[in-house]
Amino acid sequence: MSPPEPQKVAIITGASRGIGAGLVEAFRAAGYAVVGTALKMPPSDEADYATVAGDIVEPATSEQVVGEALDRFGRIDTLINNAGIYIGKPFTDYTVDDYDAIVDVNLAGFFHITQRAIRQMVDQGAGHVVNISTSLVDHADSSRPCALTALTKGGLASVAGSLAIEYASRGVRVNAVSLGVIKTPIHDEASYAGMAALHPLGRLGEVSDVVDGILYLERATFVTGEILHIDGGQSAGH
Numbered sequence: 001m002s003p004p005e006p007q008k009v010a011i012i013t014g015a016s017r018g019i020g021a022g023l024v025e026a027f028r029a030a031g032y033a034v035v036g037t038a039l040k041m042p043p044s045d046e047a048d049y050a051t052v053a054g055d056i057v058e059p060a061t062s063e064q065v066v067g068e069a070l071d072r073f074g075r076i077d078t079l080i081n082n083a084g085i086y087i088g089k090p091f092t093d094y095t096v097d098d099y100d101a102i103v104d105v106n107l108a109g110f111f112h113i114t115q116r117a118i119r120q121m122v123d124q125g126a127g128h129v130v131n132i133s134t135s136l137v138d139h140a141d142s143s144r145p146c147a148l149t150a151l152t153k154g155g156l157a158s159v160a161g162s163l164a165i166e167y168a169s170r171g172v173r174v175n176a177v178s179l180g181v182i183k184t185p186i187h188d189e190a191s192y193a194g195m196a197a198l199h200p201l202g203r204l205g206e207v208s209d210v211v212d213g214i215l216y217l218e219r220a221t222f223v224t225g226e227i228l229h230i231d232g233g234q235s236a237g238h
Contacts, residue, residue: 002036009033009073011065011117013109018039018184019024019132024049026215033073038083056083056109064102068114073221078218079129081110083140085184087145099148100196106152110159115120118163118172124174126171129163130157131156132213133178135231141198155229164225173224175217180205180231199232 010027014020015036024036033048050072054061071078074192085105085144087098114129121127136146141151160176166173182205196203213230217223229235 006075007031007033007073009069009075009078010080011035011037011069011112011113012074012080012082013037013065013113015164016097019182019207019210020082022211023082023214027078027210028216032078035065035069035072056113057104059112061111062109062116062224065113066120070120076117076120076125077132078128079114080214081114083109084132084153086134086146086149088144090145090147092145094148102148102152105162106149107155108195110156114163117125118167118190121172122170124171127173128218129160129174130171130217131160131174131176132210133157133176133227134193135178135229135235137178137238139235145199146156160227161225164168168224173221175216175226175228177210177213178227178229178231178235179210180234182207182210199234200236200238201232205230205232 010018010032012023012034015024016038020038023036026033026050035050035052037052037054037056039055041051044051050068052065052068054064066076083105085102087102094228118127118129133153133156134149136144137150137157157176157178160174163174180199184207210230217228
């Protein structure tokens with residue numbers, strides 16, 4: 001009789017609310033142990049859920065998150081790079097502080113934790129990374145200028161393909177999801193109607209739409225280097 005499969009372990013950044021909180025709930029419901037991290041993260045005393053409060057920009061936070069996953073659960077099967085910020089402005093209105101903030105969170109935060117997680121996945125011989133991007137990267141809209149978001153989130157989409165090829169032979173898959181506007185606490189409900197018009201389907205996305213897409217990628221073990229658009233048709237055109 002073969003030994004039982006070990007419990008899978010997922011790390012989710014930006015896990016305190018919105019999409020991140022929805023992913024925590026979904027992965028736990030799927031039987032995973034989860035380590036959730038965010039700048040402000042309430043402690044957890046549950047056996048299959050650990051939390052780390054910290055700034056993903058800091059390498060020490062990534063070290064702590066990965067250490068918590070290995071100390072508590074012994075492995076890392078999935079990393080979802082959900083933490084990110086959006087700053088929409090005309091390009092010439094961006095400040096140096098804007099640039100530093102968005103590059104730090106969207107790129108440096110990705111780099112520190114993904115490097116550590118992939119190192120562990122390679123040792124295990126398997127793993128999966130999902131980066132969260134935006135469809136504004138490949139479907140620019142003159143009414144919503146956001147060059148720094150495109151610069152950084154576009155980088156996350158692009159690097160998914162690069163890492164997918166680099167690590168395919170070692171059992172690590174890397175994918176990305178490219179989102180339209182999703183109904184989360186960061187958006188004012190008064191703006192919903194206007195933002196819904198950005199999508200050919202005529203509505204905002206729900207957190208559940210994103211969760212379903214990421215769970216598909218998690219289970220689709222022959223898929224790597226994919227950018228899955230969850231955007232109500234936005235990237236296809238208008």
